[in-house]
Amino acid sequence: MLKFLAARIVYTLAVLVAVSALVFVVTELLPGNVATMILGTDATAEDIARLTRLMGLDQPPAQRFIHWLGGVIQGDFGESLRMQRPVGPILAGRLANSLVLAGIAFAMVAVGGLALGLVTALNEGTRLDRVLSTLAAIGTSLPEFVTGTVLILIFAGGLFSVLPPSGYDGFRDGTVDALRHLALPACALAVILTAYVGRVTRTSVIDALRSDYVRTARLKGLSERTVVLRHVLPNALVPAVTVLFMNLGWMFGGIVVVEEIFVFPGIGRLMLFGIAERDWPVIQACAVVIAAVYVFGNLLGDLAVLAINPRLREWTA
Amino acid sequence: MPDALLGVDALSIAYRSAKGETRVVRDLTFRIDEGEIVGLVGESGSGKTSVALALLNYLPRGGRVVTGDIRYRDQSLLTASRRELRRIHGRRIAHIAQDPASSLNPALRVGLQLEEGMLRHLGISTAEARNRALALLEEVHLRGGERILQAYPHMLSGGMQQRICIAMALACDPDLIVMDEPTTGLDASTEAAIFDLLRELKAHRRLSVLFISHNLAAVRGMADRVVILYGGRCMEHGPTTTVFVRPLHRYTQMLLNSLPTMRGAATGDIDMPWQAARAPAEGCPFRDRCDLAQPECGQEQVLVEVAPAHGSACRRWQELPAFTVTVPNAANGGDSVPGDWNDNDVPSPPGREAVIAVRELTHRYRNSLLAAHSRATRLSLDKVSFELRAGEVLAIIGESGSGKTTMARCLVGLAQPHSGSIVVGATDVAALRRRPLAIARNLQIVFQNIAGSLHPRKRVGTILERPFLLYERRHATDDQLRDLAHSVGLRAEMLEKRSGRLSGGERQRVALARAFAPRPAVIVLDEAFSALDVSMKMKVRNLLQQKQSELSASYLLISHDLPLVRSMADRVLVLFQGWVCEVGQRRIIEAPPYHPYTETLVWSALALESLKPSTFELRPETSADTGTGAAGCRFHQRCPRKLGTICEREAPPQRQAGPDHTIACHIPVAELATLQHAEWLPRRGAEAVS
Amino acid sequence: MKALAKDPLFVVALAVLTLHVVLALLATHVAPYPFDQMHYDAAMKPPSTTYWFGTDRYGRDVFSRVLYGGQITLAFGFGAVAVCFLVGLPAGLIAAYFGGIVDQVIMRIMDVLMSFPTLLLGLLILIIAGPNLVNLILAVGLVYCPRTTRVVRSAALAVRQSTFIEAAQVRGERAPYIIVRELLPCAWGPIIVEFCIRLGYAILLGASFNYLGLGVQPPAADWGALVQEARSYMVRAPWTVIFPIIFISTLVASLHLLGDALDEWLKEGDVA
């Protein structure tokens, strides 16, 4: 178990380094010259050359990568070229906002998706199931920019004006205010995943319901409640939970779009800012952090699955 | 008639599908009395499981009871409410499913699964339930008590899992247990042990059991009465002793005719046609395959009471040719081999040239890259040497996991041996990455899953032509293809069909035809029979034997089915954990001296046919890694005749037990022979077959 | 196939998909105006008989733009999936067939690619390569090819275990023959399902990139870009976003439902 954990963590870290390297290479390949970006249209060639040297951009990439990676390990993501301030603190604030948003959306997905899957599976074949399943299938076809746009049109200016379409600003105006601002983005983020997790859950619950061990349990004369709670759920939850955590990564992709729609001051928008401004330390930091959330999400998923399923626990011992 | 414990009356079951409703069971009537074991026998797909589930009113989705009634004592189970059913399930009628591994919830501890039924039905405390659970474990011979209760199912072996399932069924002391093929998927020795247990339970508890199986031998040994099912209908029913001795339905006769046994066989020799594509809906479902069929067999079937409590659905039961099975039992067992129809009895002389010579072949499975740290260093083959001689049938026997398949895979090049040589003709192919086509051509294999070895999307003609294209770089002529098809009893039209659209039997023949097509010198048969129904098994066997004499090919027959091996093999090689413990002429599995391991195999097979109670203390498989680096005999931990520490410390010598017969054991051959003869005789009378 | 034809969801989905494809193919004939023609005096007009779906801030006909947008959307959808399969099909088949170290290497590479959040990887590719239709196709294709590889691999792996593959090996067949003639024909089922689902996701992802402004060049616009263009005034002129949204949702939903129905059918029906 411990060995597995250690191996898994090492693997996770290795993936992270690989991802960082890839991001670094990618940003190396960016067509623009950072110095030009900073100096803008008024700069002379000498200015640019000087700034390039000043920022250490003339050193070999490998050396810069190691230097940068060393910094990252100590929480130092370098200095933003545009903002000329350390990326770390900016990132921290934005990440906190994004985590709040993703956390709420994740809770919605977990509760909604599992409930949806359970309800449809337990009512398999009924009209309720057909309606909900079709809705879920459609739900998986709604990208965040569509749900976001529709939510704004409905709740924030189009039909009603009950919720703000944007302007999240942390909790400085109180929890209620913050939650009001989080409602729409969280929903937009949650819809597609809720539908997806719901579908996966449905399939796995149905598989469990049709399994031999559930038949055995039923033929022992157990009550339906015991059968579902004790025999079906622990097994059915395994794929559902795996998918749930696997999609943390999707969520952190979707969050970029959602933050753009709802002008949400999170890491996704910071990343887009970095891209628009070719601020490579910002891009790198965001990419690595997003990737980290993703791989740790997967790790968490694996651990959750291990906690639920003793057989896997044994295998990995 | 006294009230039955369970009465099934004119039961018909149908499944809904896209094509409409299909009836899979029709008009089935039988009863189970208290303390009685009723065997339900039939080929795969004959509706056994459907009947079992209908008895529990738990048919799978789409299935329903169309007509008929099922009464438990006075209560109709079909009209019972769900609450009433819940009180009956587990408490009055328990169920043991086909596959123990999937019947246990992988996420729950065994103890909980064992106790939850008791807690629900018996109104006892958790502590009491725990005590009862421990007692049940004793009863099913599971040592380890608490430890087992704390275990998760996957930590137990298949045999242990099945015992847990049995314990679960026994937990609330039900009146009736429905056992749906309780030993399929278990290997022979485990199977024998489970049957032992069931027989013991039968003796100790007054259990009523519906015992479902396609294993005739097992049913013969277990059941008081049998119901023979074919195509969803009852063909014949009656007391086991009558039905299995004087069957009065042509189908039953054919079944028994096909049954090879350890000590004898049926006298008749009925040539049963290949399995029909689909049983006819009306009339006798068997008539398409029946050699005595007449037009009136297409009329509605009636079950005739041919003797008290013995019914037959055959219209012509009175006209059936006389057919008596010499019930093989201990009394006529002994060393005589009555009715042995294997005429290929001449031992292949040692002087015949070897077509394949295997020397010191060693193989180990390398697991995936990531799992390299695991201690899976056990050899799956350990310095195996033997030769396959021209025109002979060499059988490799051994329990599951003994390395038989690995052996076959190494021979045909699907597995890479670690060391050693495999000389085919003059070439050592062991280390070759790609074998020359000429060698591949001469070394064909028939897989366990014969039908599955065909590509489902290809036409039969294309499949049969492939060997010609591959080995001779030319298209086959139509005549060649037609002849090939005919040689396995396929009509020429079949060549145009896609193999996926053929019936199972047809597919099997296509696969065989393809293996024969390049006229190979050697055919490896890896469990080519184990998935087949009894009747099919014999068809395939006969075809293979016929082809062998035609092509004068050598067969390497891999099987754990001892009766079958006995009916086919010239020589036998016994493998235990990748190690050859005995090799010799066929008679080495017919009479002592045996290697102790061979002895256990033979005894298990005999026990299965109730020829011999397996009082033999087979030591349970231990999870301990046997054989790893142990210098001694690999079998010592499970050996019933273990001498002492010498077995643990020293590798056994190879002893000549006769011409062309080697036993690797510390016990001298003569001593083995006396021991084994001695033990056989006194025990013979000790326990009569019931 | 009969069972499929009776499945109402399948029929509806197929009809919707066909409608989308036909509309896109015939966009030039169906659209009342060129997609970039501006009617300066008719900016932001609600739907009417002249402008069925209304007009945008430049007075461009939303209906025409949606039709042309469908062309682009389908083009990058199919293009990206083609890239996915160009990489994923051989990679998956080879990994499944050879197993062992080959499999390990291929799948580890795919794992690293997979450990990028989809959108992020695409973003990075697009910012190096620069936004245009071809790069968008490559980016989406690359992002999804590990997933396709996995699906193909596991579909092929299921077949790989089949006895007929071993039978072919024993017969002495060469690997390419086995992969192409034996493995592939039996793995088609899941591969087709994957194609439908992947197409749906490729369209979603591509549209999301366009929504972020990292896709086709204006004035051309796919449905994602149409929503993006109108973002600042969508509350005042909701028709500018509603129609592209309806189109993309129905297209993707039809693909997903189609995939579901096929999957269900493959699972239940006989494989032959």
Place this chain on the structure above:
Amino acid sequence: AQGVQTGGTLKISFPGSPRLLDPPITGSAEEWIITSWLYNNLTRVDEKFNVQPDLAESWEPNANGTVWTFKLVKGVKFHSGREATADDVVHSINRILDPNTKSRGKGGLGPIAKVEAVDPYTVRFTLSQPVADFPANLALPYARITPRETKLNLNTQADGTGPFLLKEFVVGEKVVVERNPNYFRKGFPRVDQVQATIYPDSTAEINALKEGKTDIMWQVRPDQVPLLTNVGGIKLEEVPTGSFVPIVMRADQPPFDNPLVRKALKLTLDRKVIVENILGGHGVIGNDQSLPPNNPFYDTAVKASVRDIAKAKQLLAQAGYPNGLKLTLYTSDARVGMLPLALLTQQMAKEAGFDINIQTVPWDVFLNTVWEKRPFYINNWFARPTTDTSITPFFTTRDKGGSLNDYYYSNAEVDRLLLAAQAELNPQTRKQLFGKAQQIIADDGPAVIPFFKNNITAYRNNVEGYSADPGVNLLADKVWLKR
């Protein structure tokens, strides 16, 4: 002024956040506004482009305008309490000129050869060329006067002479400043405190203004104007500026080396539609030269081209393109108006036979591969602070001072006129010179400048002493709140 009430807190909203407060390296409008509250320049430019004294009470050029001497106001104190003297000025200017500072202001100050303190209250600048607008250059936001030694980190802290003291600065959130009781202009500032809050989201910003959470919304985008018009208690105000979005036609490469083609393109555009569409009417039509209409030297006689497709076609044919002309127009959507202008141009020019293909690129790619390189693209310029810098660098030949001439335009007459105007100290003559240049550029020039943007601002009724500013100014010291 009469009835002025003092005290209270003025609340202002900004769309973007200041990041750094050290004047030489500031780069955004928000930063420039905040530093204008904390520091002073030697001079300042008012809303009519006239130079006004700030820390310098007077200045004097030599005869040919190459040496400028500034007299400082005496007794002005930094927030830290020390008096601001000529040495601080020299230090501040030298910091800008020092390449290591990475100041963007280096090029804008003018050809300063030497800056020296003559005495504690006199600073002398020696220029390598005459510059008439030199005093205006010193009003650039980079040229705020900072103390020559300080222990503070000026990026996040401040020690200036300005009307307010920095109290709180949270990046991305807010800046709070308090009244400087020792400010050298008596009676200013009028409010006790100014709170600048950052609203990255404009909807929230508008709501805040409507709800009275803020008093001034400094910048309103044209498309937001409908949301604020006719809202009770709120005033909208706009003013023309010199910011423009030109279509660049490189004059040294075909096809735009031919003036007929340039003229033809100018004739295809319907500028009213463009202003309406891109700016919602909140701008003024431009006449293809870069001096904005609110500049005192703007020549009202120079008219913008009026759409005339027939004429355009004819010119095109005359230039040798009777079957039209295929072109790629580069643009970027990183700055407001650039992409819409490309789209509108494409459509409008189509009728005359211009077949334009649009390429949108990210801003950095734009700067690296398009700007100054491609023959046909759309650029973006913010208003320049002085008359001279608003036109001369754009249109004089590149090696003759045309530092911003990405058109590679070279017209001897324009060179002569503009360079003469640059050195000319007499306003009358200067105006004539500029007028002639404008006419030539409008007719023959390499740019389409279809409009100048307006600055739009909104504020609550109780705000007095505030108005929309054509430059980047928000003179918080003049504002007071009516109770």
